[in-house]
Amino acid sequence: xxxxxxxxxxxxxxxxxxxxxxxxxxxxxxxxxxxxxxxxxxxxxxxxxxxxxxxxxxxxxxxxxxxxxxxxxxxxxxxxxxxxxxxxxxxxxxxxxxxxxxxxxxxxxxxxxxxxxxxxxxxxxxxxxxxxxxxxxxxxxxxxxxxxxxxxxxxxxxxxxxxxxxxxxxxxxxxxxxxxxxxxxxxxxxxxxxxxxxxxxxxxxxxxxxxxxxxxxxxxxxxxxxxxxxxxxxxxxxxxxxxxxxxxxxxxxxxxxxxxxxxxxxxxxxxxxxxxxxxxxxxxxx
Numbered sequence: 001x002x003x004x005x006x007x008x009x010x011x012x013x014x015x016x017x018x019x020x021x022x023x024x025x026x027x028x029x030x031x032x033x034x035x036x037x038x039x040x041x042x043x044x045x046x047x048x049x050x051x052x053x054x055x056x057x058x059x060x061x062x063x064x065x066x067x068x069x070x071x072x073x074x075x076x077x078x079x080x081x082x083x084x085x086x087x088x089x090x091x092x093x094x095x096x097x098x099x100x101x102x103x104x105x106x107x108x109x110x111x112x113x114x115x116x117x118x119x120x121x122x123x124x125x126x127x128x129x130x131x132x133x134x135x136x137x138x139x140x141x142x143x144x145x146x147x148x149x150x151x152x153x154x155x156x157x158x159x160x161x162x163x164x165x166x167x168x169x170x171x172x173x174x175x176x177x178x179x180x181x182x183x184x185x186x187x188x189x190x191x192x193x194x195x196x197x198x199x200x201x202x203x204x205x206x207x208x209x210x211x212x213x214x215x216x217x218x219x220x221x222x223x224x225x226x227x228x229x230x231x232x233x234x235x236x237x238x239x240x241x242x243x244x245x246x247x248x249x250x251x252x253x254x255x256x257x258x259x260x261x262x263x264x265x266x267x268x269x270x271x272x273x274x275x276x277x278x279x280x281x282x283x284x285x286x
Contacts, residue, residue, distance in 0.1 A: 008020040008021070008242065008246075008267075010204055010246075010247060010249060012085065012126075012127060012157055012178045012179060012204055013156070013157045013176065013178045014202075016085050016126060016127075016156070016157065017083075018056050018057040018083075018085050018249070019054055019055060019056050019057065020242060020248065020249050020250060021054070021055065021242065021250050021264065021267060022055055022056075022057030022058060022059060022249055022250060022251045023046075023047070023050040023055045023057070023058050023059070023251060023252070023253065023260075024058075024059045024060075024208070024251035024252060024253030025047070025058055025059060025060040025064065025069045025072070025073060025253060026060070026061070026064045026069065026253050027253040027254050027255050028043040028046060028047070028064075028068075028069055028072055028253070028255050029064050029065045029068045029069055030065075030068070030097075031097060032096075032097025032098040032099075033063075033064055033065070033094075033097070033098065034065065034094070034096065034097035034098070035065065035068065035097075036065075036068055037068070037072075037255055038255075039255070040072070042255060042256065042257065043072055043255055044072060044075065044076045045257050046254065046255060046256065046257055046260050047072065047073060047076040047077075048076055048077075049257050049260055049261070050260060051077075051081060051084065053260075053261070053264050054264075056081065056083045056084050056085060057084075057085045057086075057087065057249065057251070058073060058084065058085075058086050058087070059087045059088075059181075059206065059251040060073060060086065060087070060088045060089070061088055061089035061090070061092070061129075061131060062088060062089070062090055062092075062112045062115055062116050062119075063089070063090075063091075063092035063093075063094050063100070063131065065094075066094040067115065067119055070088060070116055070119040070120050071119050073086065073120060074119060074120050074121045085126045085127060086120060086122070086125070086126055086127070087125075087126060087127035087128070087129060087159065087179070088116045088120065088125055088127075088128060088129070089128070089129040089130070089131040089161065089181075090104075090108075090109050090112030090113055090116065090128070090129075090130070090131060091103065091104040091108075091109065091112070091130050091131030091132050091134065091142075091161075092131045092132065093108070102131075102132045102134045102135070102136075103134060103137075104130060104131075104132060104133060104134035104137050104142040105134065105137050105141070105142075106141055106142065106144070106145035109130075109142065109145050109146070109149075110145065110149075113125070113128065113149055113154060113155070114154075116128075117154060123153075124153055124154055124155065124156055125154065125155050125156065126156050126157065127156070127157045127158075127159055127178065127179060128146070128149070128154075128155040128157070128158055128159070129158070129159035129160060129161055129179065129181060130142060130143075130146065130158075130159070130160050130161060131161050132161060132162055133160075133162075133163060133167060139167065139170060139171070140170075140174075143170070143171050143173075143174040143175070144174060146158050146174070146175060147174045147175045150175060157176075157178040157179070158171075158175050158176070158177065158178065159177065159178055159179030159180060159181060159204070159206075160177060160179070160180050160181070161180070161181040161182065161208070162181075162182055162183065163180060163182065163194070164194065165193060165194055165197045168180060168194070168197065168198075168203070177203055178203060178204060179203060179204040179205075179206055179249070180194060180198050180203055180204070180205055180206070181205075181206040181207075181208055182194055182195075182205070182206075182207065182208070183207070183208055183209050184205070184207035184208075184209075184210070184241075185207060185209060185210050185211060185212040185216065185237060185241070186212075186216060186222070186236075186237045186240045186241065186279055186282055186283070187212055187215070187216060187219060187282055187283060188209070188212055188283070189283040195245055195247075195248075198247055199245050199246070199247045202247070203247065204247055204248075204249050205245065205247050205248050205249070206248075206249045206250075206251060207241060207248060207250070207251075208251070210237065210238060210241055210250060210251070210252060211234050211237045211238065211252070212237075216233050216234060216236075216237040219233065219282070221278060221279070221282055222236050222237060222279075222282075225271070225275050225278070225279070228275070229269055229271070231265075231266070231269055232262070234262075234263070234266075235262070235263070235265065235266035235269060236266070236269070236271075236279070238250060238252060238263065238266040239266045239267070239269045239271060240271075240276070240279045242266075242267065243271075243276070244280075
């Protein structure tokens with residue numbers, strides 16, 4: 001498979017230009033996003049192949065494994081490509097497979113950030129994202145820590161995850177928010193107002209769960225359109241996202257080189273205006 005032509009780009013903070021088709025590194029860990037992957041060799045190949053195909057943005061988190069995803073990224077490359085942007089996140093505790101507990105206290109965030117720097121073998125994180133706002137910690141404390149870390153040079157740019165417009169505006173009183181990562185897909189659009197706000201303010205919108213845990217393959221409309229274009233429902237869902245708003249950055253993830261290459265092919269699809277309108281009307285969030 002030849003290198004995909006990724007012409008669509010976005011500039012994070014106006015100084016980091018990345019291809020809008022990136023890679024999400026959550027799935028290169030073990031079952032339940034816990035422990036080592038079943039096939040470590042394949043996971044390393046996936047990371048390297050993503051770069052070969054034109055990806056220059058990898059999204060990860062200290063909680064993926066925990067720590068495993070970041071460690072594999074560092075292991076996959078003797079030297080990071082000059083244009084590679086690595087975004088990681090902090091704010092979750094892990095106690096077992098599929099178990100997540102929020103901790104966005106400054107103490108935990110400091111440990112998480114320092115750990116990410118060490119595991120990724122970086123002096124500064126290109127994009128550090130607050131994984132969640134913690135209801136047990138005043139948001140101002142979490143934001144204040146991130147601002148301080150940025151001033152110290154440990155973080156270049158700061159993003160948020162699962163936030164409302166009001167929460168973005170509060171964070172902007174402390175630092176420039178360059179990205180927002182919320183759950184969003186062709187059939188889950190509860191955060192449409194956030195997407196619109198981000199687009200108006202040159203903030204990247206990174207949909208997590210872009211194929212809704214694979215459930216898009218169960219949607220009759222996507223299957224019908226996929227058959228029409230000789231492709232898959234997953235590829236149609238990704239295509240729709242990329243073309244829905246020019247500030248959307250896609251981070252489909254996988255632990256398989258074959259699946260990675262299949263994901264990347266979606267950018268070669270060209271849907272008719274009629275089919276796009278049908279997809280635009282498909283949502284359980286409106």
